[in-house]
Amino acid sequence: MPMNELTNQRYDTSGPRRSSDKDARAARTSIALQETLLGLLEQKPFEQITVREICARSGIHYATFFRHHPNKEALLDHVAAEQIDRLVELTLPIMHALDDQTSFRALCEYVDEHRILWTALLNGGAGAAMREEWLRVSREVAAITPPRNSWLPVELGIICSVSLIADTVSWWLAQKPSAFSIDEIAAIMHRLVISSTMRPD
Amino acid sequence: MPMNELTNQRYDTSGPRRSSDKDARAARTSIALQETLLGLLEQKPFEQITVREICARSGIHYATFFRHHPNKEALLDHVAAEQIDRLVELTLPIMHALDDQTSFRALCEYVDEHRILWTALLNGGAGAAMREEWLRVSREVAAITPPRNSWLPVELGIICSVSLIADTVSWWLAQKPSAFSIDEIAAIMHRLVISSTMRPD
Amino acid sequence: MPMNELTNQRYDTSGPRRSSDKDARAARTSIALQETLLGLLEQKPFEQITVREICARSGIHYATFFRHHPNKEALLDHVAAEQIDRLVELTLPIMHALDDQTSFRALCEYVDEHRILWTALLNGGAGAAMREEWLRVSREVAAITPPRNSWLPVELGIICSVSLIADTVSWWLAQKPSAFSIDEIAAIMHRLVISSTMRPD
Amino acid sequence: MPMNELTNQRYDTSGPRRSSDKDARAARTSIALQETLLGLLEQKPFEQITVREICARSGIHYATFFRHHPNKEALLDHVAAEQIDRLVELTLPIMHALDDQTSFRALCEYVDEHRILWTALLNGGAGAAMREEWLRVSREVAAITPPRNSWLPVELGIICSVSLIADTVSWWLAQKPSAFSIDEIAAIMHRLVISSTMRPD
DNA sequence: CTCTAATCGAGACGGTACGTCGCGTCTTACG
DNA sequence: CGTAAGACGCGACGTACCGTCTCGATTAGAG
Numbered sequence: 126m127p128m129n130e131l132t133n134q135r136y137d138t139s140g141p142r143r144s145s146d147k148d149a150r151a152a153r154t155s156i157a158l159q160e161t162l163l164g165l166l167e168q169k170p171f172e173q174i175t176v177r178e179i180c181a182r183s184g185i186h187y188a189t190f191f192r193h194h195p196n197k198e199a200l201l202d203h204v205a206a207e208q209i210d211r212l213v214e215l216t217l218p219i220m221h222a223l224d225d226q227t228s229f230r231a232l233c234e235y236v237d238e239h240r241i242l243w244t245a246l247l248n249g250g251a252g253a254a255m256r257e258e259w260l261r262v263s264r265e266v267a268a269i270t271p272p273r274n275s276w277l278p279v280e281l282g283i284i285c286s287v288s289l290i291a292d293t294v295s296w297w298l299a300q301k302p303s304a305f306s307i308d309e310i311a312a313i314m315h316r317l318v319i320s321s322t323m324r325p326d
Numbered sequence: 327m328p329m330n331e332l333t334n335q336r337y338d339t340s341g342p343r344r345s346s347d348k349d350a351r352a353a354r355t356s357i358a359l360q361e362t363l364l365g366l367l368e369q370k371p372f373e374q375i376t377v378r379e380i381c382a383r384s385g386i387h388y389a390t391f392f393r394h395h396p397n398k399e400a401l402l403d404h405v406a407a408e409q410i411d412r413l414v415e416l417t418l419p420i421m422h423a424l425d426d427q428t429s430f431r432a433l434c435e436y437v438d439e440h441r442i443l444w445t446a447l448l449n450g451g452a453g454a455a456m457r458e459e460w461l462r463v464s465r466e467v468a469a470i471t472p473p474r475n476s477w478l479p480v481e482l483g484i485i486c487s488v489s490l491i492a493d494t495v496s497w498w499l500a501q502k503p504s505a506f507s508i509d510e511i512a513a514i515m516h517r518l519v520i521s522s523t524m525r526p527d
Numbered sequence: 528m529p530m531n532e533l534t535n536q537r538y539d540t541s542g543p544r545r546s547s548d549k550d551a552r553a554a555r556t557s558i559a560l561q562e563t564l565l566g567l568l569e570q571k572p573f574e575q576i577t578v579r580e581i582c583a584r585s586g587i588h589y590a591t592f593f594r595h596h597p598n599k600e601a602l603l604d605h606v607a608a609e610q611i612d613r614l615v616e617l618t619l620p621i622m623h624a625l626d627d628q629t630s631f632r633a634l635c636e637y638v639d640e641h642r643i644l645w646t647a648l649l650n651g652g653a654g655a656a657m658r659e660e661w662l663r664v665s666r667e668v669a670a671i672t673p674p675r676n677s678w679l680p681v682e683l684g685i686i687c688s689v690s691l692i693a694d695t696v697s698w699w700l701a702q703k704p705s706a707f708s709i710d711e712i713a714a715i716m717h718r719l720v721i722s723s724t725m726r727p728d
Numbered sequence: 729m730p731m732n733e734l735t736n737q738r739y740d741t742s743g744p745r746r747s748s749d750k751d752a753r754a755a756r757t758s759i760a761l762q763e764t765l766l767g768l769l770e771q772k773p774f775e776q777i778t779v780r781e782i783c784a785r786s787g788i789h790y791a792t793f794f795r796h797h798p799n800k801e802a803l804l805d806h807v808a809a810e811q812i813d814r815l816v817e818l819t820l821p822i823m824h825a826l827d828d829q830t831s832f833r834a835l836c837e838y839v840d841e842h843r844i845l846w847t848a849l850l851n852g853g854a855g856a857a858m859r860e861e862w863l864r865v866s867r868e869v870a871a872i873t874p875p876r877n878s879w880l881p882v883e884l885g886i887i888c889s890v891s892l893i894a895d896t897v898s899w900w901l902a903q904k905p906s907a908f909s910i911d912e913i914a915a916i917m918h919r920l921v922i923s924s925t926m927r928p929d
Numbered sequence: 930c931t932c933t934a935a936t937c938g939a940g941a942c943g944g945t946a947c948g949t950c951g952c953g954t955c956t957t958a959c960g
Numbered sequence: 961c962g963t964a965a966g967a968c969g970c971g972a973c974g975t976a977c978c979g980t981c982t983c984g985a986t987t988a989g990a991g
Contacts (some may be wrong), residue, residue, distance in 0.1 A: 175951065186964055191953065252453065277514060278506075279328060281497045285518060288489040296482045304480075317486060321522030351941055376972065387943045392974065512977090552967055577946065588969050593948065655856065677915060680908075680941065683899045687920060690891040698884045707881075715880060719888060723924030751988065752938055789938045794979065865981065 140155060148194040155193055159204050162197075165200075167241055170250030170252075171201060201251055205258040208246060213262050230311040236294055237307055247295040260287050280324045289317045345393045356394055358384040360405050363398075368442055371451030372402060384502050394467075402452055408491040409447060413437075415465050426520060431512040437495055438508055448496040483523045490518045546594045557595055558634075559585040561606050569643055572652030573603060594651040603653055605687050607660040610648060614638075627721060630693075638696055639709055649697040660687050675724075684724045691719045747795045758796050760786040764806050764814075765800075770844055772851030774804060804854055808861040811849060815839075816865050828922060833914040838909055839897055850898040865892050878923075885925045892920045 161183035165174045176197050180187045194200040215235050220228035236243045246255050261282050272279050293314045297305060345352040362384035366375045377398050381388045395401040418434050421429035437444045447456050464484050473480050494515045498506060546553040552596050563585035578599050582589045583592045596602040600727050622630035637646045665685050672683050695716045699707060747754040764786035768777045768861050783790045797803040803909050816836055823831035840848045849858050866886050896917045902909060 175953075176953090187966080188954085188964075196952075255340065278497075281494060281514070284493050285490055288493050289522070290488055291490050292485050294483060296479075297483055313482070316477065317522050318439055321490070321518050345941065348940095355941085377974090378972075389944075389975085390942060393941075397974080410980095449944060537751055546967065550965095550967060552956065556968085578948090579946070590949080591968055592875065592969075594967075598948080678919065680899075681894060683916070686895050688890055690895050691888055691924070694887050694891050695884060698881075698887055715884070716739050723920050724891070747936065750936065753986095753988070757937080780977075789940095791939080791980085792937055795936075799979080848962090 140165075151193070154183075154185050154189060157185060158190065158193060158200060162181065162200055162204055163242060163245065166245035166249045166251055171197075171254075172250050183192060198254075201254050202258065205246070205251065207260045208242070209255065213266070217266065220238075226315045228316045232290075233284065233294075233307045233311045233314070236298070240298060240302065243294065244298045248299060249293065251289075252295065256291050257310070259291060260284065263287050275324060280304055286318050286322050289321065290314060294319065313322045332475050335491045340380060352394075354388050354512050355384075355390060358386055359391065359394060359401060360408070363401055363405055364443060365445060367446035367450045367452055368512070372398075372455075373451050399455070402455050403459065406447070406452065406455045409443075410456065410459045418467065427512065427516045431508065433491075434495075434498075434508045434512045434515070437499070441499060441503065444501045445493065447499060448492065453471075453492075453496065457488060457492050460492060461485065478523060487519050487523050488520065494518065540718070551598050553595075556585075556587050559587060560595060562594065564602055564606055565644060565647065568651045568653055573656075574652050576632060583727065589641075591706070596696065598688060603656050604660065607653065607656045611660045611664055615668070619668065628717045630710065630711065631716045631720075634692075635696075635699075635709045635713045635716070640702070642700060642704065645696065646700045648691065650701060654693075654697065658689060658693050661693060663725035665671075679724060686722050688720050691723065692716060695719065710721070745772045755791060756798070757786075757788050761793065761796060761803060762810070765803055765807055766848065769848035769854055774800075774857075775853050782824060801857070804857050805861065808854065808857045809839065810848070811829060811845070812858065812861045812865055816869070820869065828920045829914065832917045833910065835893075835902075836897075836910045836914045836917070839894075839901070843901060843905065846897065848903045850894065851902060855894075855898065859890060859894050862894060863887065866890050880925060887922050889925050893917060896920065 126247070135307050138323065158179060161179050169196070176190055177187060179185075179197070179200075180190050188248065190200075194203065212232065212235060216228045216232045219231050245251070261281065263286065264280075267279065273280075274282075277285075293310065297310050345356070359380060362380050363375070365382065366380065375398065379387060380386075380398065380401075381391050382387050393400075395404065396461075413433065413436060418430045420432050436437045446452070461484065464487065465481075467473055468480065473483070478486075494511065497509050546557070548554050548557060560581060563581050564576070566579065567584065572620075576599065578592055579589060581587075581599070581602075582592050592602075596605065614634065615638060618630045618634045621633050647653070662685065664690065669681065669685050674684070676684075679687075694713065700711050736777055747758075748889070749755050749758060761782060764782050765777070768782065768785065777800070779793055782800070782803075783793050793803075799807065815835065815838060819831045819835045822834050863886065866889065867883075870882065870886050872918075877883075879886075880888075896913065900913050
């Protein structure tokens, strides 16, 4: 369940207002809203984006916005969840099948293929929401994974892992493209995460 | 120089607006504003705090607020800078004189002595500003310190160190008090930071 | 087009701000604002009336005021234009059909029937705006009327006529009611205007 | 005693605050304030002139302003009274000694010699205060002069006379200089005033 | 020629009103 | 008769200017 980046309050996503995504039109507007938000995030930080702006850009009426999301934070959460899910779905199987290194490489590859998008998501005022969501998913994943070491409380381990990965990606995206190769970043990331949070006692 | 947590834009701290702190009255109001903000941060997240509220509580007129700070973010930055400075001033000498472990212990001790304050600062919506400022100071400290290893870009190392420390403190403060002793946390912190960002090649 | 009494600057009446009067709600609030202003003008001079006061009295939200008028002067101009138009519409046909004397009588009769209103308008700080508007309309009327004499520049003639009429009405309204009859005032007015500005060479 | 143009309320000129003009310094600042106001009136309407601006321009401290005048309206009244007095002192003797025509000519000559000043005073938002003061003085003059005709109430006659003269001067100053000669204006003024307000029954 | 008091500079502050912006609700007019 | 258009309530923001209030420094002008 997505959480708001600022207030840390969950929204009622099951309210009577929400348009059912079953309707083709509803689905279309929903997608339009998300894409417009992503587009705007590439231009300005999230807090400077206004609902009216999203609507104007996507050609959707202002009031209609609220039939889909109670406010713009909810839309952001939705988008964040979607992107994080996609990322995790991609890296998780690899992590299980192979090892962490390969998994990190897959992550970096994926991010690199969507540089603009992820730059917007991580460095554009939406970072907090992204990390929040990332954390949430990570907790779920961790719940079905045996803990690796005992000196580090599990919850703190998750938090730190996510922080390290997100920080690295965020920093990488802020560098000149091609300043660091995917492999280099994956290696750094692996070393950071493994050595700190997953080293046995 | 403090940065705003949301817009990442610096404020003009030298503008003609700022009341000169030479006047005793100005100093008094300035302090009142800071303390009031800290007090409020213990009750609600930063974004829910309004300038009007700070003023009402501190008995300072609304318009006067803006003679000291261009907006509430600036006040937060100011407070953050102050607190971070105090923290660093405390731990830095130790770090130089002794070792990291002792330094971390001092940090934890200090935080523990001001649990409420730091809980507000880190977990109350002001966290981003705090980390931003923490990062800034760390960069300054790092600038006069030789880098420890070569596989980790310096800048990224700093970012990750700050993240790990802040995450740990933040998580610790969210736990039941006395669930973890100061020594335990210092040890964890030491292990996290050293092993990840300061381990030689 | 109404002009502001103080700055002599026209306002953008076609801006995107103005609420379209097509909506029944918009029309209702617009009327409410005007009537409230008129009501307040009977109690205190215009400069002492605040937008907040108009809003509080009319039960209309402060921000909504500015969706109708850029500031209170604009509202006054609007009201002034309305009243002047009403007055002129009443007296103009008579002036054309009959003579000036009858026309002045009609004017005085009308004013007398709305003593409170016109006292507020002329003697309550709104006088300047009223005269400005009066002048504007008079110029339009004069444009389609042949000049009566040659020794007096047309424009100056208009200005003086309006001044004399407004001064007389204003003075009359300041007297005890029934101190001067409608006929007396009309006669004085007639004599003042005719003898001064309309006397042939 | 000068009256405020807007509120029609007299100010307490005998307050304990007022700087005594006996001190050379006080006299100097008082003059500086007046001249600065006049200078500013040539550039922008009175309402757009701020006390701070007057002070900045005249090099006098903001707080000092209020040691001379309770507010900027009072300063304007003071200036207006001064100018009107000067004007009347000039024309009154002539009016008594010779006739009205000559008197009007003297008035026009004087105004013409100070075109910029009087343009500012009459057409720059200070007009209302000027007319108010003009009226006041005229009333005093009229009090010692026998009424000329019976059909026109004395008070109204004074009001109209002042209006006609002020309107004419104001209009004249708005024309291209040298569009109308002093004699022409004096003649028009004479004809306007005499024929309307001073014609016997 | 001094000394005492009035005047001034400096500027923080409380106060009132302004006009703006964005959110989210809810009425209306129109197709 | 439903839906988009948009008016509205709401609450916070930041600004502008007012007039007041200490202080301390200076400068008359009277003794």
